Amino acid sequence: xxxxxxxxxxxxxxxxxxxxxxxxxxxxxxxxxxxxxxxxxxxxxxxxxxxxxxxxxxxxxxxxxxxxxxxxxxxxxxxxxxxxxxxxxxxxxxxxxxxxxxxxxxxxxxxxxxxxxxxx
Numbered sequence: 001x002x003x004x005x006x007x008x009x010x011x012x013x014x015x016x017x018x019x020x021x022x023x024x025x026x027x028x029x030x031x032x033x034x035x036x037x038x039x040x041x042x043x044x045x046x047x048x049x050x051x052x053x054x055x056x057x058x059x060x061x062x063x064x065x066x067x068x069x070x071x072x073x074x075x076x077x078x079x080x081x082x083x084x085x086x087x088x089x090x091x092x093x094x095x096x097x098x099x100x101x102x103x104x105x106x107x108x109x110x111x112x113x114x115x116x117x118x119x120x
């Protein structure tokens with residue numbers, strides 16, 4: 001089995017910064033894409049950032065220029081650096097990682113979620 005453990009959430013003032021981490025552990029063959037999602041109360045889950053196996057990144061428009069997704073393949077870890085945080089960034093953030101455990105197909109694994117609250 002594979003486990004994803006998230007950390008780094010918390011309470012910050014508008015304009016502040018946080019860095020989220022998501023570490024994959026367990027028995028698996030390889031990791032493909034990694035993503036960060038978020039879900040605010042009463043809203044649907046939305047993708048925030050994406051990074052390919054080769055390091056190509058993409059972001060939703062509302063976080064471009066403020067958030068940076070990165071990965072450390074040697075540590076099986078994906079990060080989300082969040083700068084210039086706004087109240088509308090408040091949500092539970094989830095990592096999502098596509099992992100092959102058997103060398104054949106891929107499946108998505110989810111982190112447990114970490115709360116990010118941006119408030120004065």
